[in-house]
Amino acid sequence: MINNLSVQAESVMKELKEKAGLKSGDSVVVGCSTSEIIGSKIGSNSSPDVAKTVFEAIYEYAKKENLKLAFQCCEHLNRAIVIEKEDFPLAEAVNVVPQPKAGGSMATQAYAHFKNPVVVEEIKADAGIDIGFTLIGMHLKKVAVPLRLDNNKIGEAMVLAARTRPKFIGGIRAGYDDKLL
Numbered sequence: 001m002i003n004n005l006s007v008q009a010e011s012v013m014k015e016l017k018e019k020a021g022l023k024s025g026d027s028v029v030v031g032c033s034t035s036e037i038i039g040s041k042i043g044s045n046s047s048p049d050v051a052k053t054v055f056e057a058i059y060e061y062a063k064k065e066n067l068k069l070a071f072q073c074c075e076h077l078n079r080a081i082v083i084e085k086e087d088f089p090l091a092e093a094v095n096v097v098p099q100p101k102a103g104g105s106m107a108t109q110a111y112a113h114f115k116n117p118v119v120v121e122e123i124k125a126d127a128g129i130d131i132g133f134t135l136i137g138m139h140l141k142k143v144a145v146p147l148r149l150d151n152n153k154i155g156e157a158m159v160l161a162a163r164t165r166p167k168f169i170g171g172i173r174a175g176y177d178d179k180l181l
Contacts, residue, residue: 002053005037009057011151012129012159017065019147020127020163024066029081029125029139030058031072032106036132037155043074051105054131054154055113070123071110072136073103080119081139082110091120126164132157140164
């Protein structure tokens, strides 16, 4: 099962990069319930081993593609975000260190493996993956656009994805009358 999780996680990242049109330097927020991956209810069966496997696959792919990663903590830490300090230099750190039962196993892995980890209250990422319905939307730039992935499972967890686009503000868009709607 563990090897399969790694393959699934990398496949999700590849498809996200392609469908979201991500470029070098873009940011991706990851929310993950390891409980959901192993077929349990979210928040009920946190697995550091599963987190390590999935984290390593996502991290290695992102490093190879020069994508900035951010890992969302669970609701016990108000869905705070673990980042590499140099990737988000203006982000204001908060004083917490995630643990498997307070922050989640995936955020704990990120904090343990990043070179210079910090936890912040929020970011505005270019795209994101949500493994097991962890609700990452609050950490995406406006406007979030859902992506339908072919690779939409890691273990037993459903994977949702989104990219972002700039807002349409004012003016006339093709296909509309000359009146603003």
